[in-house]
Amino acid sequence: MPGCFALGVASAGISVSSHAPGVAPETGCAGDYVALETDCHYDDLIYAAQQQLEIALGLRLARNNGEVLLNPSRNKTWRLGEKDQVIVLAQQLYQ
Numbered sequence: 001m002p003g004c005f006a007l008g009v010a011s012a013g014i015s016v017s018s019h020a021p022g023v024a025p026e027t028g029c030a031g032d033y034v035a036l037e038t039d040c041h042y043d044d045l046i047y048a049a050q051q052q053l054e055i056a057l058g059l060r061l062a063r064n065n066g067e068v069l070l071n072p073s074r075n076k077t078w079r080l081g082e083k084d085q086v087i088v089l090a091q092q093l094y095q
Contacts, residue, residue, distance in 0.1 A: 022091075023089050023090065023091055024089070024090065025057065025087060025088070025089055025090075026087075026088055026089075026090045027060055027085040027086065027087050027088075028085060028086050028088060028090075029082070029084075029085060029086075030045075030059075030080035030081070030082075030084040030085060030086055031080075031082065032048075032052075032086070033045050033048035033049060033052075033056075033086050034048055034080060036080060036081060036082060037079060037080075037081060038079065039077050039078070039079060040077070040078050040079075040080065041074060041075075041076070041077060041078070042056070042059075042071075042072050042073065042074045042076070042078070043074050045059070045086055049086065049088050052088075052090075053090075053091060054088040054089060054090045054091075055088060055089040056086055056087070056088050057070055057071070057087040057088060057089060058070035058071055058072055058086075058087045059072060059078070059080075059084065059085065059086060059087065060084065060085040060086075060087060061084050062081060062083030062084050062085075068087070070087070
């Protein structure tokens with residue numbers, strides 16, 4: 001999906017240096033981690049991120065003007081849509 005991944009998490013209050021290799025926060029489409037429009041928990045996102053060698057930090061919800069939730073409750077049930085995003089720490093690979 002074009003535009004799914006972006007280093008645009010600065011608007012979430014997370015500063016990113018795009019020139020430094022290593023681990024950096026990114027946002028990814030929720031559909032890359034869980035089935036869309038089905039019930040899920042934060043633990044589901046954590047597990048899915050781990051399968052991609054990433055660490056889930058939270059969510060950016062398309063509703064509520066892009067509300068950012070870092071380390072949200074594991075008891076809450078989410079129904080994520082196409083425009084919702086997962087905030088992760090991901091390895092930056094350079095060749």
